[in-house]
Amino acid sequence: MERITGHAGGARGLADEAETARAGAALGRALRAGDVVFLSGGLGAGKTALARAAIAARLAAAGRPAEEIPSPTFTLVQVYEADAPLWHADLYRLSGPEDARELGLDAAAEEGAILLVEWPERLGALAPARRLEIALESPEAGGRLLLWRGVGGGWDHVAEALA
DSSP: OOOOOGGGEEEEEEOSHHHHHHHHHHHHHHOOTTOEEEEEOSTTSSHHHHHHHHHHHHHHHTTOOOOOOOOOTTTSEEEEESSSEEEEEEOTTOOSHHHHHTTTHHHHHHTTOEEEEESGGGGGGGSOSSEEEEEEEOOTTSSEEEEEEEESSOOHHHHHHHO
């Protein structure tokens, strides 16, 4: 992913799992209804950990009790009710956009749901024009690097939270 500086995007080092959880919580609190977040990175890069922390923070902010937040690897989509519906999708097992269309992610976003999408490249041409792209990398030096880029404008509220 191209690194972009300024309000459109940036980078943040994540030293350990606790810092990944803090970044995820900040992301979850900053998201607004209709936001779509793409989470990219290899297997074990921390996509699900970041998404879980975002979901937990969003549920807490809405006064919802803590609940188990499973990975949607086999169910493909998990839906949580907060101040806006929150969809967590894992598209790893899909073969392409035609399979993704059946999940209803586009309709959910249009109806004001917040979407966290792992393995978003499976969407192909179905990718929304406005989205936040987050990539997690594991440098050889250890820890993780979180890179983000807002596509389609209107991401200042998230950029400030991730900085």
